[in-house]
Amino acid sequence: MTTDERKPIRRALISVWDKTGLEALAATLRRHGVEIVSTGSTAHQIEVTGSPVTRVEELTGFPETLDGRVKTLHPRVHAGLLADVRLDTHRAQLTELDIEPFDLLVSNLYPFTETVASGASMDECIEKIDIGGPAMVRAAAKNHANVAVVTSPADYHLIAAALESGGFSLGERRALAARAFADIADYDVAVANWCAQELAPAPAEGFAWPEYTGLGLWRGNVLRYGENPHQAAALYIDPVAAPGLARAQQLGGKEMSYNNYIDADAAWRTVHDFEGVHAAAVIKHANPCGIAISSVSIADAHAKAHACDPMSAYGGIIAVNSEVTAELAKQIAEIFTEVVVAPAYAPEAVEILTAKKNLRVLLAPAFRPNRVELRQVSGGMLVQTRDDFGAEGDDAANWRLATGELASEELLRDLEFAWGAIRAVKSNAILLAKDGASVGIGMGQVNRVDSCRLAISRAGDRAAGAVAASDAYFPFADGLQLLLDAGVTAVVQPGGSIRDEEVIAAAKAAGITLYLTGSRHFAH
Numbered sequence: 001m002t003t004d005e006r007k008p009i010r011r012a013l014i015s016v017w018d019k020t021g022l023e024a025l026a027a028t029l030r031r032h033g034v035e036i037v038s039t040g041s042t043a044h045q046i047e048v049t050g051s052p053v054t055r056v057e058e059l060t061g062f063p064e065t066l067d068g069r070v071k072t073l074h075p076r077v078h079a080g081l082l083a084d085v086r087l088d089t090h091r092a093q094l095t096e097l098d099i100e101p102f103d104l105l106v107s108n109l110y111p112f113t114e115t116v117a118s119g120a121s122m123d124e125c126i127e128k129i130d131i132g133g134p135a136m137v138r139a140a141a142k143n144h145a146n147v148a149v150v151t152s153p154a155d156y157h158l159i160a161a162a163l164e165s166g167g168f169s170l171g172e173r174r175a176l177a178a179r180a181f182a183d184i185a186d187y188d189v190a191v192a193n194w195c196a197q198e199l200a201p202a203p204a205e206g207f208a209w210p211e212y213t214g215l216g217l218w219r220g221n222v223l224r225y226g227e228n229p230h231q232a233a234a235l236y237i238d239p240v241a242a243p244g245l246a247r248a249q250q251l252g253g254k255e256m257s258y259n260n261y262i263d264a265d266a267a268w269r270t271v272h273d274f275e276g277v278h279a280a281a282v283i284k285h286a287n288p289c290g291i292a293i294s295s296v297s298i299a300d301a302h303a304k305a306h307a308c309d310p311m312s313a314y315g316g317i318i319a320v321n322s323e324v325t326a327e328l329a330k331q332i333a334e335i336f337t338e339v340v341v342a343p344a345y346a347p348e349a350v351e352i353l354t355a356k357k358n359l360r361v362l363l364a365p366a367f368r369p370n371r372v373e374l375r376q377v378s379g380g381m382l383v384q385t386r387d388d389f390g391a392e393g394d395d396a397a398n399w400r401l402a403t404g405e406l407a408s409e410e411l412l413r414d415l416e417f418a419w420g421a422i423r424a425v426k427s428n429a430i431l432l433a434k435d436g437a438s439v440g441i442g443m444g445q446v447n448r449v450d451s452c453r454l455a456i457s458r459a460g461d462r463a464a465g466a467v468a469a470s471d472a473y474f475p476f477a478d479g480l481q482l483l484l485d486a487g488v489t490a491v492v493q494p495g496g497s498i499r500d501e502e503v504i505a506a507a508k509a510a511g512i513t514l515y516l517t518g519s520r521h522f523a524h
């Protein structure tokens, strides 16, 4: 059989939870003389529209029982779905058993994830684990040489088209089978993940890592290329994850690229680390060129972030945590920018930004972090809980003053800002800040001394009088000494080096304020 050869549809089995489009589908099937076999309420809904239906009980001679737990789980159903009618032996056995084969299965499953999401009880969730549906879908998908399987009302138009053209081709049945197996795999992953959380014994304390964890990812955009033009790439969406950048709406500009997504995600996360204040981040290659907050306006926050390193901000990605105003839009339009991400845009701002054809304008759902993050290593996946902000060491009230005077309110605000911003910087991270804005950032170096040098050189004159944050402890006094020589007046860092005394002594000798947080924020 060639992949184009069409197989007529004479007999269909329909058993659907989601009844969208069911009446129209039944009418189409009836018009083409297709016999319909169906279950409980699906059959009822078809019947009331006047289409004749054979109830599955008539076929099996067995009543739907146990509150619907057993409806289609019967050899007369499954033999009809699994018979390979290309084989004489299968045809002979069907005749002997008086079983008619099916040409089409239409089935979609109990809404398990929706039931879990509704906060239903464990028993209710368990009741919504579909058994008969996946069994039928698997059977028909396996037997796609003979049966077409459709698992979504969105695909009913394919059935109508197939009926018009003499049935589904083998190529079409193969594609439908692939989709059907993906659907039931996704369903089972959701059930397995839920069971791992709810049914496996919980530990007395701490985070329980399940023995198995599955990911069901669905292709979103196919991207023009990956990190480099010779790499192919696509964006996949996790429908059960909290919506984030992957589901942003693009209001204007060119197609998003792979690198755009990486940088936009970094920018989007960064601005969500600041609450109750306007925050802006300018990102390049997943590192900040500038981060700033402002109680005045979002345009002010962005102006301050941009001023940190205007050269690097060229071609950067900008994220803000409040509505893009016309004032901010005009400001951004002056700078060559690849992407803007925001939770809202004023209508005038949309006009200004979308007039720039190369600027991608993203309206993103609020960043709600996943509890765990994954990173691929060869042969596996590393999984960790997210580096949330809010640990004891992130609260300035818990910082230990290692040397120097207690910070004034103003100085403490800058230290807190610097500590909040340092998480966005890839280690070794050194961030100099003044007046709620980064003024020099050192990152991505394989030693802390070079990161200090980088931060100081980027800050220039602004280093004098700035505060500094370091994502992890200073292993020696050398890096800190560079910051002190540049005129930094206060430093916040985790502490915990075996040479802390040496580091503290250097700060003391310079007469600056040094706080130890007791916790670190590496980002590799």
Ligand SMILES: NC(=O)c1ncn([C@@H]2O[C@H](COP(=O)(O)O)[C@@H](O)[C@H]2O)c1NC=O
Residues within 6 Å of the ligand: 015, 016, 017, 018, 038, 039, 040, 041, 042, 043, 068, 069, 070, 071, 072, 073, 107, 108, 109, 110, 129, 130, 131, 132, 133, 134
């Ligand atoms: N148990 C069974 O034999 C069975 N067979 C089909 N179902 C499901 O029952 C639903 C349709 O039932 P109804 O036609 O009664 O609304 C479909 O979502 C289908 O996937 C079953 N239900 C759950 O497992």
